[in-house]
Amino acid sequence: MSATPNGAAAQPFVARTIRLTLNGQSRELDVLPWTTLLDLLREQLDLIGSKKGCDHGQCGACTVLRDGKRINACLTLAVMCDGATLTTIEGLASGDQLHPMQQAFIKHDAFQCGYCTPGQICSAVGLANEGRAHDSVQVKELMSGNLCRCGAYTNIRDAIEDVLGGAR
Structure with a gap:
């Protein structure tokens, strides 16, 4: 020592x-x-x-x-x-059943290379848990800490809004 x-x-x-x-x-x-x-x-x-x-x-x-x-x-x-x-x-998934946010990302083709996708999905689930995003502008702002180098932001936002819309 x-x-x-x-x-x-x-x-x-x-x-x-x-x-x-x-x-x-x-x-x-x-x-x-x-x-x-x-x-x-x-x-x-x-x-x-x-x-x-x-x-x-x-x-x-x-x-x-x-x-x-x-x-x-x-x-x-x-x-x-x-x-x-x-x-x-x-x-996030329950056995073979994907989480609704995972399903929405697939439905809206909200990924390209996929590198950022796990972080995007977890952040989107956290955003939904917070209950503060009520429109596209708020989703965009509250997801601004997650970057996508491929630029799939529109599809990511669509997927999140799809899930949030179903929860409202």
Whole structure:
């Protein structure tokens, strides 16, 4: 063990145990303090639907739901999710039955390359949970944190409005 500048022994970092519900299943996981939620999902749990786009919270490709609200997994430390309920794109469907938002994205051809699609769908589900989008302008504004390099925004908006319209 090495010494710190004041002569005290340096303490090694140790993993912390967190408990959470992930896609409907209770999990107990050991994570290092600096592990992001995105890295935990992709590298330790093999849930690769959430994408690492910018790794700076600017593109939304990593969007998941924590307690029903959308968050950027790349900016969230895994230890911050202790006790939370998390839903990733892998957890939205119920068996073979797609979530209505997933069905709407297919119906409206709301993707091209598909890289941003998991984050777009999770963000759209979070947007629907918030209940604040009442027209196309609000959907556009409230989805502005999710970028699509292919430019499928019109179809994405149509899919979201289709689901929101059915919920109204």
